Amino acid sequence: MAEGEALGLIAVGAGLAVGLTGLGAGIAEGNVGAAAVGAITEDASLFGKAMIFMVLPETIVIFGLVISILAIFVM
Amino acid sequence: MSLPESMSRIVIVGTKSHMDEAIEALYSVGAVHLIDHTVDADEGFTLGTSRPYAAKASERLLKVRAMEKDLGITKKTPTAPISESEIKSKISSNSVELVEDEVIAVIDKKNDLNQRITELNATKKSLEQLSKLDIDLDMYSGYRSIFSMVGTATSDPTPLLADIPCEVVCSGISKKEGGVVAVFAKNEDKDKVQSVLSECDFSEISVPDETGKPSAALAKTEHDLVATEAELAKVEEELNKLLDKHKDFLKASEEELSIEAQKGEIPVRIAASDYSFVIDGWVPTKKAEAVKIDIEAKVEGTYVEIQETRTRSMKEVEEAEDRFKEVPTKFNNGRIVKEFQYPTKLMSVPKYQEIDPSILIAIFLPLFFGMMIGDVGYSIPFIILGAYGLKVTHHKDWRAIATVLFFGGIWAFIFGLFFYGECLGMHFIGENTAVEYTWEALLGLHNLPDLFQGILPSIVLDNGEIEYGGVHKLGADWIGFQLKLSVYIGICHLLLAYCCGVYNKTLQHGFSHAFKEKGGWVLSFIGMVLICYSLAMILINGQAFDTVMIPLAIGAVLLVAGVILNIPEDGMQAVLELPGIVGGILSYTRIAAIGMSKAGMALAFNYICIGMIYGGLGEGPIALVIAFALFAFLHLMIWTLGILSAGLHSLRLQFVELMVKFYEGGGVEYEPLKIKRVKTTSNKDKA
Structure with missing residues (x-):
């Protein structure tokens, strides 16, 4: 039973890691995205730069993913 | 590797008396990208002046465009093309001016009528108000010692005007709709009356210059209005006739005149002295000789020299004069890859000295798209829609989407058939489980395993059984495999990107420079991959430390070597960027995750339709119809979402992961002087 509980907690932890980082990345990307769209409307040649800024916050969620993979496979 | 086409710089020298012929020749060759002359670049030369015909052409162009606007001719108005010689002779015989006279006469008439209608409407409005009072219109004016004011008010001013000797006439004033008030008072009381009236929200009506009862005047005005409107309709009809009569001419002359104006302005961009001109331009190397022969043959007394054939070395750029530094980029792609230039251009036009990433996008974008979709059922509509789009549309945005759908659809079909063994979220072979269905069990096609068993991947389960039927996107035994597969694809993709970076720098500065600038990143990348691999082996697979000693050690050495190489170029970034490699x-x-999410949705929807509705409602024909309709609708939803998520994410992987590693962009696209005739037909085509 205790083992089952531990497994459950690991699953919850992994879920939280991805979920919360996803939330954070989402908020950040929302802000960047709004500004990026504004900038691109003014000058379409900024697309490349805007795209890069746009995906910067994604790193956070990737770290979340790493943690959750570690949680599931290592713990 | 696909580099932009090699370019050569040519110089055309000739006498000023042959300038027009030279300009004609430049356009007919259609391969010269003009280099703008800069003032003081060559001693004795200045910028030329525009040709004498250019001013006239621009003036006529303005007239034609104004007429088009007046007549309501837009870009989309269908017109028949006119031959070049016909339109030229028409323009030179002052047809533009003649048509203008005709159009302006009608337009003036129309404007006058419109103004008259506005006036009549205003009069009508005033009279409508005045007719409520029923005072003869000539009674409002013509007095010596008294004045009259008439207008609308929201409250009755009579009590407020009690102290002032005056005559007030009101018509049913209500707070909501207001009413009409007329006040007659002595001239000396004018100020007082005005201030009182202003408290009642009074706004004056100007009394029209009519006599008699307002109702009679109103009837007359209404009659006039109808007559004027009828006249306007006639004028509109006349305009429509003019539109039909002249639209072909106007469209064709607009095109011809803009070509003329453009040609006439060419001398402003080139160098000229008192008696001669010099034109610098970029020409694709393989056409340079032909261009030289062609121009020399066409224009008397002109000499063309091929000055240089530019290599990709940046040293040549540094040594060149400012205006010759930038070489235009001519994409050098085949028919299919050409369709993928769109995403490249969206980012930026490649420089002359670097790889055009379109070919990499053409390979990987549809591949990733297909892997994410990986379903025969969804792929067929993608292919059909994409092929239809490519056939029908010429708009570049739609073409880009259709291209991805078509080629991505083909990959999705291949992956769906040979890798995942899946159609509409259901595998071809296998047994039905509690929530999952297969085509074999659903339709009772027990010969399907014979067809697919050999080609689809299989896995040995923990209990020793072999599971056939391809990769199960949601199968617990397959998830690890899919994640690993996408990571390995990522490693190859990124390694390719780093290699492209080295290749670009080798082209531009030679290998040793390239190794110093980009080689460090290749080493760090490989090192990081080896370290992560070893760590994953120890942490996740639980292998002993000494089994992965060698890759770990090599990885560490490569990583350190890479960082040391990078530090002089990038400083602290060399260390700070390392986690970015893992990211x-x-x-x-x-790639795996989006495939799984789609499979998850499809699984749930299939269970709803087949298990809950068809199975739950009893297997009658009604249940079958409902289940089928819902099935179609829900899968259409997944399919639509597939375009968005799979398309955007595979594009993002190209932009952010691949191109950022090596692509600089910021080039100028090759735009040769060329004439594109749509509304006129060239004399050459005829001949």
């Missing part, structure tokens, strides 16, 4: 690789797990 970049893991970013590719989205």
